Amino acid sequence: xxxxxxxxxxxxxxxxxxxxxxxxxxxxxxxxxxxxxxxxxxxxxxxxxxxxxxxxxxxxxxxxxxxxxxxxxxxxxxxxxxxxxxxxxxxxxxxxxxxxxxxxxxxxxxxxxxxxxxxxxxxxxxxxxxxxxxxxxxxxxxxxxxxxxxxxxxxxxxxxxxxxxxxxxxxxxxxxxxxxxxxxxxxxxxxxxxxxxxxxxxxxxxxxxxxxxxxxxxxxxxxxxxxxxxxxxxxxxxxxxxxxxxxxxxxxxxxxxxxxxxxxxxxxxxxxxxxxxxxxxxxxxxxxxxxxxxxxxxxxxxxxxxxxxxxxxxxxxxxxxxxxxxxxxxxxxxxxxxxxxxxx
Amino acid sequence: xxxxxxxxxxxxxxxxxxxxxxxxxxxxxxxxxxxxxxxxxxxxxxxxxxxxxxxxxxxxxxxxxxxxxxxxxxxxx
Numbered sequence: 115x116x117x118x119x120x121x122x123x124x125x126x127x128x129x130x131x132x133x134x135x136x137x138x139x140x141x142x143x144x145x146x147x148x149x150x151x152x153x154x155x156x157x158x159x160x161x162x163x164x165x166x167x168x169x170x171x172x173x174x175x176x177x178x179x180x181x182x183x184x185x186x187x188x189x190x191x192x193x194x195x196x197x198x199x200x201x202x203x204x205x206x207x208x209x210x211x212x213x214x215x216x217x218x219x220x221x222x223x224x225x226x227x228x229x230x231x232x233x234x235x236x237x238x239x240x241x242x243x244x245x246x247x248x249x250x251x252x253x254x255x256x257x258x259x260x261x262x263x264x265x266x267x268x269x270x271x272x273x274x275x276x277x278x279x280x281x282x283x284x285x286x287x288x289x290x291x292x293x294x295x296x297x298x299x300x301x302x303x304x305x306x307x308x309x310x311x312x313x314x315x316x317x318x319x320x321x322x323x324x325x326x327x328x329x330x331x332x333x334x335x336x337x338x339x340x341x342x343x344x345x346x347x348x349x350x351x352x353x354x355x356x357x358x359x360x361x362x363x364x365x366x367x368x369x370x371x372x373x374x375x376x377x378x379x380x381x382x383x384x385x386x387x388x389x390x391x392x393x394x395x396x397x398x399x400x401x402x403x404x405x406x407x408x409x410x411x412x413x414x415x416x417x418x419x420x421x422x423x424x425x426x427x428x429x430x431x432x433x434x435x436x437x438x439x440x441x442x443x444x445x446x447x448x449x450x451x452x453x454x455x456x457x458x
Numbered sequence: 459x460x461x462x463x464x465x466x467x468x469x470x471x472x473x474x475x476x477x478x479x480x481x482x483x484x485x486x487x488x489x490x491x492x493x494x495x496x497x498x499x500x501x502x503x504x505x506x507x508x509x510x511x512x513x514x515x516x517x518x519x520x521x522x523x524x525x526x527x528x529x530x531x532x533x534x535x
Contacts, residue, residue, distance in 0.1 A: 151494045270492065328493060342496045343513040349500075350510060385501055 116289030117239040117250075118450045120281045122417040123177040126171040127160035127259070127275035140267045148271045153380025157405035159259045160275035163439035166195045167205045169277025170353055171212055174253060177279045178213075185214060185251075188281075189222040190247035192238060194230035194254040194409050196438070197284055198223060209253065220247065227305075228376045228437025229252060230409035231280075235433075236293045238282050243332070244310050249257065252280040254410045261307055263332035269339050272379060274405025278413035288428070288450035294358045294443065301440035304343040309334035345382055348436050352386045355434050363446055369398070370399070370446070371429040372419060377401040379410035398424055408437070427451035428442030459506045461526055461533050468525065471498040481523035499525060504507075507532040 131337050135154050137145045149155055160169065170193060173237035178185055191213075192208060193206040206221035215221075220241075224234050231254055255277030312339035320334040352375060360366065373392050375383045377400060387397050398419040401407075406415060412435055419425050429449045436442040467477035484526030485491045496516060503511050507529040519525050526533075 147492070147494045147498050151497060266517075341493050342500070342511065342516065346511070346513055348501060349504070381497065 116285045116287070116291075116448075117241045117242045117282050118285040118289040119235075119447070120283055121177050121181045121183075121415075122278065122280045122413050122420075123173040123180065124276055124278035124410060124414050124417060125172045125176075126151050126158040126163070126407070127169070127257070129159050129161045129260075131157040131159050131274075135286075136252060136271055138170070139264070140271070145173035145265060145271065148267070150157075151379065152272055153399075153402050154405050156403040157259075157271075157274040158276070158403075160257045162436055164275075165199050165205075165259050166197045166275070166277055167193065167199050167209055167253075168255070169275070170195075170253035170255035170279060171209060171277075172280035173277050174251060177281060179333075183281060184220065186216050187249045188215050188240055188251050189219050190238060190250040191215060191219055192224055192234045192250065192252050194224045194226065194252070195256055196225060196227050196230075196359060196408070197255075197257045198282045202367055206253075212266050212384065213251075215251075216226075221234055226380070226439065226441055227256075227407075227408050228411070228440065229435045229441040229443045231278075232293070232435045232443035233295065233441075235280075235282070235290065235445060236443065237289045239293075242282060242284050248284065249429055250282045252282065254278045254413060255407045256410065258337065258408050261337040263336040265332070266330040266332045266336065268328065268341055269337055271404050274407045276404065276410040276414060278417075280413055285450065288448040291430075291446045292359065292363045292446055293445045294355050294362065296346075296355070296442045300438045301343065301347060304340040304347070304440070305338070305438045307335065307337050322378050332353040338391045344437075344440075347440055348376075348378060348382055349385055351388065351436050351440075352434050352440050355436070355442055356390055356432065359444050365430070365445070365446065367392070369430055370432050371426070372398075372424055372431045372435065373397050374412065374415050374431065375434050377415050378406050379439070398422065409435075425449050459529075459533060460535065462504075464502070464526065464529065464533065465522065467502055471495050471502070479522055481521065481526060483522045485519060485521060485525075486504070503529050510526065 210221040241247040400418040
């Protein structure tokens with residue numbers, strides 16, 4: 115038995131962060147360079163008071179409305195986030211109540227960043243395929259822009275905020291063919307918020323802003339990214355995921371109809387695509403006007419690829435995600451036909 | 459790829475005149491030697507020379523000769 119995605123919806127942060135605003139902050143020349151490398155010319159960010167869970171909830175309500183699916187049939191809710199509403203309780207419990215799901219619904223958070231979506235699909239798939247659940251709602255939602263120092267040019271131009279909802283159910287035909295997961299915690303230091311948790315609690319010291327060698331100012335409570343290290347990690351691991359999945363599933367590059375990568379930035383994905391000799395028409399982008407939306411970037415680009423007509427019934431689609439942790443994952447999906455009810 | 463071709467492509471990346479770059483040119487003195495240039499050099503070395511450069515190796519490079527050394531074994535004459 116496999117599991118199919120039957121619908122996807124997403125919600126972007128409602129505030130615009132245009133290039134002009136950042137040109138005024140960082141200078142036009144600096145922003146032109148960032149634009150050339152990232153391809154990101156506009157971002158959508160969440161306004162104050164809006165949490166990742168709010169954008170996930172809005173996406174879920176739209177999904178339930180558009181599909182007419184009876185919410186009482188959902189018995190598994192996974193909320194993927196690294197910007198939860200509270201330290202505790204688990205945000206998924208709050209979402210179970212806000213969405214009016216049954217009390218018999220299992221609900222938990224999955225704390226990963228850019229790799230979260232494929233991990234959550236894997237967990238939902240294994241619970242459905244083993245009979246532990248029937249219908250799963252996988253939600254994502256993050257407000258990573260709120261963790262940034264506004265004067266940190268290495269991250270502010272790249273990130274946006276968003277949330278999403280994906281509905282899954284059992285299938286006897288199409289669905290997930292296999293998964294690949296991986297972790298390298300030795301690279302944790304390259305992408306992290308060092309202070310504010312229990313290892314290094316908030317203090318006067320952690321709130322002091324310091325300027326690094328590249329002229330970026332941040333505190334230890336802000337997101338830090340070693341862009342070069344993360345880039346090198348991504349361009350090494352993404353082709354590895356692709357190759358391992360192909361070997362595991364006895365498939366060739368030619369068998370895959372569409373390769374979708376975590377929408378980190380254009381330069382990185384272009385390079386990965388070139389390295390793997392993937393024809394441009396066999397991938398899809400959706401980040402130039404919204405920014406890198408962390409774990410929500412994959413459901414966004416998947417939905418947009420469907421909308422663009424790039425995923426036909428029966429197509430093989432490979433999803434490849436990588437990021438903070440360092441953590442990575444990939445999966446291959448045989449896209450269902452219309453009778454599978456997979457109108458995303 | 460020869461050493462001269464590498465220097466020409468590197469000059470393009472940092473927006474300098476290739477004729478003015480020598481192995482002794484200090485990277486810190488180049489206005490265009492920033493994080494975007496870092497990425498471009500990683501891609502250049504990987505793409506054209508087939509060598510995957512680690513972050514420490516590139517970040518410890520101080521002059522053009524250090525970049526040439528990263529691809530040393532693969533340059534054609």
